[in-house]
Amino acid sequence: MIVEGHGARSQSQTWNVHANDHPPEKPSADRKNVLITSALPYVNNTPHLGNIIGSVLSADCYARYCRSRQLNVLFICGTDEHGTATEIKAMQENLSCRQICDRYHRKHRDIYEWLHLSFNHFGRTSADIHAKLVQNVFDAVLKNGHTHNEIVPQMYSEAAGVFLADRFVTGRCPDEQCAFDDARGDQCDKCGRLLHATELIDPRCAITGSRPVLINSDHIYFDLPHLESAVKDFMRQNETRWSSNCKEITRSWLSKGLHQRCITRDLKWGVPVPLSHFADKVFYVWFDAPIGYISMTAQCTQHWESWWKNPEGVQLVQFMGKDNVPFHTIMFPATLLATGEKWTLAHTISVTEYLTCEGEKFSKSRGTGISGDDAKNSSVPAEMWRYYLLSIRPEVSDTDFKWSDMVTRVNSELKNNFGNFVHRILKFVTKPSNPFDSKMPAMHHRTGRDKVEELARNVSDSVRHYVDCMDRMKMRESLRTVMAISAMGNKFFQDHKVFKLVKDDVDECATLLNACLGLVLLSAALIAPFIPTYAEKILTYLDLPYTSASLTDDFLDRVKTLEDLIPVGHLISEPEPLVGLISIGDLRAR
Numbered sequence: 001m002i003v004e005g006h007g008a009r010s011q012s013q014t015w016n017v018h019a020n021d022h023p024p025e026k027p028s029a030d031r032k033n034v035l036i037t038s039a040l041p042y043v044n045n046t047p048h049l050g051n052i053i054g055s056v057l058s059a060d061c062y063a064r065y066c067r068s069r070q071l072n073v074l075f076i077c078g079t080d081e082h083g084t085a086t087e088i089k090a091m092q093e094n095l096s097c098r099q100i101c102d103r104y105h106r107k108h109r110d111i112y113e114w115l116h117l118s119f120n121h122f123g124r125t126s127a128d129i130h131a132k133l134v135q136n137v138f139d140a141v142l143k144n145g146h147t148h149n150e151i152v153p154q155m156y157s158e159a160a161g162v163f164l165a166d167r168f169v170t171g172r173c174p175d176e177q178c179a180f181d182d183a184r185g186d187q188c189d190k191c192g193r194l195l196h197a198t199e200l201i202d203p204r205c206a207i208t209g210s211r212p213v214l215i216n217s218d219h220i221y222f223d224l225p226h227l228e229s230a231v232k233d234f235m236r237q238n239e240t241r242w243s244s245n246c247k248e249i250t251r252s253w254l255s256k257g258l259h260q261r262c263i264t265r266d267l268k269w270g271v272p273v274p275l276s277h278f279a280d281k282v283f284y285v286w287f288d289a290p291i292g293y294i295s296m297t298a299q300c301t302q303h304w305e306s307w308w309k310n311p312e313g314v315q316l317v318q319f320m321g322k323d324n325v326p327f328h329t330i331m332f333p334a335t336l337l338a339t340g341e342k343w344t345l346a347h348t349i350s351v352t353e354y355l356t357c358e359g360e361k362f363s364k365s366r367g368t369g370i371s372g373d374d375a376k377n378s379s380v381p382a383e384m385w386r387y388y389l390l391s392i393r394p395e396v397s398d399t400d401f402k403w404s405d406m407v408t409r410v411n412s413e414l415k416n417n418f419g420n421f422v423h424r425i426l427k428f429v430t431k432p433s434n435p436f437d438s439k440m441p442a443m444h445h446r447t448g449r450d451k452v453e454e455l456a457r458n459v460s461d462s463v464r465h466y467v468d469c470m471d472r473m474k475m476r477e478s479l480r481t482v483m484a485i486s487a488m489g490n491k492f493f494q495d496h497k498v499f500k501l502v503k504d505d506v507d508e509c510a511t512l513l514n515a516c517l518g519l520v521l522l523s524a525a526l527i528a529p530f531i532p533t534y535a536e537k538i539l540t541y542l543d544l545p546y547t548s549a550s551l552t553d554d555f556l557d558r559v560k561t562l563e564d565l566i567p568v569g570h571l572i573s574e575p576e577p578l579v580g581l582i583s584i585g586d587l588r589a590r
């Protein structure tokens, strides 16, 4: 259950599998406070796997890791609901904007809940408090003189009774060579030229097909050029903690110089502009949406200002795909800086490249790629989707999703390596014909210690690498390291013939098994940010609380010897297999 508001909080405890995770009301005085956001998905689409790995799943993995490291985490996301696309869709489906948003907000929640995403709050930009906060921010920007008004001629459809955003006007491309008859008002699909709807020859309204008329309309512009040096200062102070693609994209924007930005629209579905002269207008969605991070925090705790107006005490960590960068590194900080108030600005930013599907771009209109619904309706459980997506997370270049690769990786890495290690060790200690009585055996000091020490050294190096990569959001490498550690466990068990030692030298067998069971507990702790339900299952077999797999400094210290990580004599339950095999057929929708 995704947590919603104060009332539903108790429900979160049933699935939000960190026992130490009570949604924090306030920043803590004695722990590091991390405010994590993932880019707000636009409401009127079903998210596809590229959107999912690009922001929400990556942010979830990092949030779970931070909680496990005992940081005070507040993880916020929600749907971005305003704008012309929602209005047009509502008109086409003969529903209200609210109805359209309700329907799609539910769709997003269902998919994220299925994927076990651990938001502390999943909110909406259509909430009343959002409008109030956006208006407050605007009032401060206005008061500080960072806006001006301009008269702009706008396409108006008399038949539909609405102003038309550029992409809802079609007509002939003004490029004489091209002259494509069905060019869109924002761009010609044939020659690629960027356009304004007013440049089209013989323009038509995309909703009714009628000819739109030009009407002059007053609009408010945000003076981005005035804020250029403040934005550059903000970048200088923080960019060492931004991913390299984030820095590149931001630099390229800044090098072209910042321009005036129109922040109002002639629409009804949005945050009303709080000025009588603009009573029939709303804010442009890019102005209101990022403020959603703040208003969604306010939807979840009354102490939202102690998170958002606390740059010394809170680190803001933001996850997004590369198409979202300028909104987070330029527009949003510029807006907050323009208020003259002290806001918590982005400390760390992690930006993913694109995910392609079998070599093609994800595209809803062309029906390529896989949606969250497709994944949810397949026979493959969420755990395996989490595994494969995080293992191919596009961190440095675009990455291709391949059906056959997913099947191979899940079967060979997740099942035959990770799942097999956990299962064989638990099965071994609980096997009735073995002399351990389902209890954690003690290490004997006579034999086998050198073997354990060597394993512990290798595992310890890998754990350090895992932590180092997670801290830098190199999750893909961390996940690879988890698999490398379970491969070490399998090799250890095999090379030292633990299954044979049980007959030949039961003391040495007990020593090695003590280390292996410690490694099972460690595997649960390391896989938890990636596949929390596997960690939960392993801990159920070990009959240990979830907190015993927290990556505390103390735990990481104890892991260095692999000795007695579980109390000697502790009772262990017989396991079911952790991971099943999958085939290509399972990936298709049921």
Ligand code: ZN
Pocket (backbone or CB within 6 Å): 173, 174, 175, 178, 179, 180, 183, 188, 189, 190, 191, 192, 193
């Ligand atoms: Zn053209």
